[in-house]
Amino acid sequence: MxxxxxxxxxxxxxxxxxxxxxxxxxxxxxxxxxxxxxxxxxxxxxxxxxxxxxxxxxxxxxxxxxxxGGRAAPADDSAIEVVTAFQTPEIKSADGACRMRILGPPQLVGVTEWYELEMEPGSELDSAPHAPGAFEHFTALSDGFEIVSGDQSCTINAGETARYRADVPHRITNRSTKVARGLMVLHYR
CATH class of the missing domain: 1.10.260.40 (lambda repressor-like DNA-binding domains)
Structure with a gap:
């Protein structure tokens, strides 16, 4: 053998x-x-x-x-890549009330990242400052989001987008009584 x-x-x-x-x-x-x-x-x-x-x-x-097999093959850039729902990485908060699906490709981490966010009623995603010059763009797919960036805050509803500094403490809160969804893009300068 x-x-x-x-x-x-x-x-x-x-x-x-x-x-x-x-x-x-x-x-x-x-x-x-x-x-x-x-x-x-x-x-x-x-x-x-x-x-x-x-x-x-x-x-x-x-x-x-x-x-x-001991080697890694380069990705075929000419092909259409389909990432199944099962293959899409997900980050959950410790209490499970906030879920972020990582939609962006790994090679863009630290440049431009995008996520699908789903939040239980009353939950919040509290973030420490990202790298200097970082901005987030959050588009609400449902009503009742509160966005806080530094000492500024606003409420946005379905179809609205908030653009704000992410190099300061910032937070997204679901103020509604239903599960809320949105799309977030994080851009580093």
Missing amino acids: SHTNTPQIGPIIQRERKARRLSLEQLAALSGVSKSMLSQIERGAANPTFAVLWSLTRALKIDFSDLV
Whole structure:
């Protein structure tokens, strides 16, 4: 019986992450895999599950077979890429009341990012300042959002867009009595 060497996945993940200019924190947000787990995987100190590897390959847009085969293939830029709902990374608040689906591609993290936001009634997404010069553009798909940026605030309803500084503390609150949805674009200068 012939034995093959176990693929060295950590260095491939690290190479692909760096090629896309992603920090560990950015890849963690895109993949749903914790920053500490990513660090352990890259160092070869952890043995990731299939689910973790699947999440990482989807976030990095590499084929799973290329990852376990010891190489990663460049994405075909001429093709139409379809990301299924199952493959779309999601971030949830600790209480589960706010859900953000990451709609933007990993290679644009830190440049332009976009998200679909869904919030339970009365919940809020409270954010620390992003990088200097960062702006958010939030379009309400339902009524009753309150936007706070620094010491400024406003209320927006379905179809309206608020554009505001995101390099100061900022917050989005669902003031309605229903689940509310919106689209957010974060642009770094």
